[in-house]
Amino acid sequence: MIKYSKYSFLFFIILKEIWIFWRNIYKRTYWRSAMENITIKGNKEGIVVYINSSNFDEVKNELFEKINKAKDFFSGSKLIIRDNNKYLDEEKYNLLKELLINNFNIQVIDTKNSSTKKRLPSLYDQSEVRTKFIRNIIRSGQLIKYNGNIVIIGDVNCGAEVIASGSIIILGVLRGIAHAGFNGNR
DSSP: OOOOOTTHHHHHHHHHHHHHHHHHHHHTHHHHHHOOSEEEEEETTEEEEEEOOSOHHHHHHHHHHHHHHTHHHHTTOEEEEEOTTSSOOHHHHHHHHHHHHHHHOOEEEOOSSOOSOOOOOOSSOTTOOOEEEEOSOBOTTOEEEESSEEEESSOBOTTOEEEESSOEEESSOBOSEEEEOTTSOO
């Protein structure tokens, strides 16, 4: 029979509490419960602040606390504030924007007032949608002619010709002739 000292029970309790603490950090339940009014994420648009609470003072204090922790990172940067028109009215949004500019030299990209997104021009002609897919090797003497795009999954051997009015994409080796835009389509 193993004999334990009077401190071994206390040691196991402390060890269990430490394990629970690290498990909660791993699952992020500890951090989620601590700060849930705002979320800061980076994406292709830049640094985005998502507001998840209607209490303006808590949102402001939590945002300032997070920015103060990483002042060098946020200094001179541009932020996008997103609340999906739920929590901030125009007055609070403009106040938060001015506070960020004055206190931290952070520029806020104005997405609250932009009602429509800018449309990018189309990169391709809508009438040119037809594409022919060929999944074999084009041998010498073969001629493939198509009024549209051609995608070849395979090689085009010496002496073979591929002619298309649109684009030609060859996923293989081109040893023959490929002529794209033969009808004057550039």
